Amino acid sequence: MTAPKQSRTRAASQGTRTTAGGQASPGQLQKEIRQTKSFASIHAEAFLNIVRTADQTQHLLHMQLKPYGITETQYNSLRILRGAGKQGLSCAEIGERLISQDPDITRLLGRLERQGLVRRERGAKDRRVVMTKITASGLERLKELDPVVTSTVHALLDHLSEDELGKMIGLLERARSRPTSSA
Amino acid sequence: MTAPKQSRTRAASQGTRTTAGGQASPGQLQKEIRQTKSFASIHAEAFLNIVRTADQTQHLLHMQLKPYGITETQYNSLRILRGAGKQGLSCAEIGERLISQDPDITRLLGRLERQGLVRRERGAKDRRVVMTKITASGLERLKELDPVVTSTVHALLDHLSEDELGKMIGLLERARSRPTSSA
DNA sequence: TCACTATGCTTGTTATAACAGATGAAATTC
DNA sequence: GAATTTCATCTGTTATAACAAGCATAGTGA
Known part of the structure; x- marks a missing residue:
């Protein structure tokens, strides 16, 4: 299955993650959404990556459920x-x-x-x-x-190792556990 | 700002990540959505964490934009x-x-x-x-x-370090880069 | 006991994702 | 040159997230 055209993009402007030498290097997402400018901050880039990954995975699940x-x-x-x-x-x-x-x-x-x-x-x-x-x-x-959903979700992520998935889950949990005094 | 009530949850059933000793330990998401059963797989858990984090962050951004x-x-x-x-x-x-x-x-x-x-x-x-x-x-x-969006996105994620954000971005990019032959 | 407040649900509405078909215009083929 | 195919947009429709107000019912306090 090929990835569909990009789903909804989010706020992004100038700035990007720097390499060890301090040079700006475009991320994959920047190319996916045909963004010529880098992201305003690593926070913006992270936010867009979260939202875009969710949109893409949900879209693919939707396609699998549609026949039912x-x-x-x-x-x-x-x-x-x-x-x-x-x-x-x-x-x-x-x-x-x-x-x-x-x-x-x-x-x-x-x-x-x-x-x-x-x-x-x-x-x-x-x-x-x-x-x-x-x-x-x-x-x-x-x-x-149940098997449709299980196998779809599995197929979406089975190219990542269990260690990588565990790390991702941990980071996303931490992302959601923001201190209540913020914003 | 306190997190709103949980937004949409996704397919989840039995199973969870095991600790080093092999014991099942409930993740934070399981508690957030009042799930008594563990997740069917780490893939399902990762998928739900992605979607829930995206929903939550988008909801918070929506609230900031609403007055405009x-x-x-x-x-x-x-x-x-x-x-x-x-x-x-x-x-x-x-x-x-x-x-x-x-x-x-x-x-x-x-x-x-x-x-x-x-x-x-x-x-x-x-x-x-x-x-x-x-x-x-x-x-x-x-x-x-622009400043509303920038500061909101920053506030959502500024409790994570740049290293953690970089790792998260990398993992999400890898999640989206699945081999085309899968599924 | 009555007035007031709170709760649970329903309905109207808007925005958006998604599906499908229609319309008008441009490109292609014979 | 005409017919056919393709392209870009538009419109009708459904599902869902979100907002708001209304209705019926239950709880609370004087």
């Missing part, structure tokens, strides 16, 4: 509900594990319900809460999709 | 057009440097034009091609936004 008529977000919702078991989860609980803080959960679950993959029910005890459970056909759909 | 009434994609379009100079770029050329391979470029530029930030003109030589140029007020808007 399921999006990545729908797949994740189903997986979360399978994990929840028979009691299901409320909209808020699903949203907490899925999407950003004001997720379009009602419409997302509505689409899954129309496909017969989940069932929603308003609680008797608290009529504000809607519990959602995965259906038998939702579980079957996941059985189909 | 500009989205990240719009900002990037303007930056690309500033870089192109007086002759502007065609829709296809912008799309190549911006978004995925079938980008919604017409509508994106239409919105920027309505804000007076760009001007579109159909070529006399080839009436299929629409050239887009940034306007003076587009350039002014960028002057406002």
Whole structure:
């Protein structure tokens, strides 16, 4: 599989990482997005690399899921509900594990319900809460999709060693663990 | 600034990175998305870390840009057009440097034009091609936004050392450089 | 017990990624 | 020169992220 045309690019301007001798050397990303100028800072370059890698990998996963008529977000919702078991989860609980803080959960679950993959029910005890459970056909759909996702994700990254992947994970975790006083 | 609630999560199932003694130890991401099961593989864990880090950083940038009434994609379009100079770029050329391979470029530029930030003109030589140029007020808007984006991106990542950022960039570049025969 | 506040969800809306087909123009082929 | 193919853009549509307001319900305090 060849990489698709570049996905969304991000803020970048002058500056680049310097080699040992202090000379600016263009990175791979600069070429990918046909950037003649170097990046403003190594922070900008890192940010763009993170976002571009995510876009590319998500796009490739999307292409693999497309024949099954399921999006990545729908797949994740189903997986979360399978994990929840028979009691299901409320909209808020699903949203907490899925999407950003004001997720379009009602419409997302509505689409899954129309496909017969989940069932929603308003609680008797608290009529504000809607519990959602995965259906038998939702579980079957996941059985189909799990190997597709697993093998796609594996194929995307299997040219990196376990040591490299471990290092990447560590760095990304550290990137997300910024001190709360910053910015 | 505190991290927002987790954004979209991705495919994950059983398995996790092992410690030196072979014991499974949950990663930070597992806790972030309230995952009781470990990840299916280190590939899945790496994939989710990439996507989650990108979502989080983009969300934070989005929040910084919101008061200016500009989205990240719009900002990037303007930056690309500033870089192109007086002759502007065609829709296809912008799309190549911006978004995925079938980008919604017409509508994106239409919105920027309505804000007076760009001007579109159909070529006399080839009436299929629409050239887009940034306007003076587009350039002014960028002057406002550049420091916002620069400082936000810097703040997101300045708790990492230059060495760590360089390593992260290298690993992400390698992640994107998969052999074309894979998958 | 009632008024007020908080919670959970729903709906309308905009922006963008993605898919697909249509339109007009240019290039190519016969 | 005409027909066909290719190219660039446009438009309709769906899914999702995001924003905001509204509705129904539950909880709290006086």
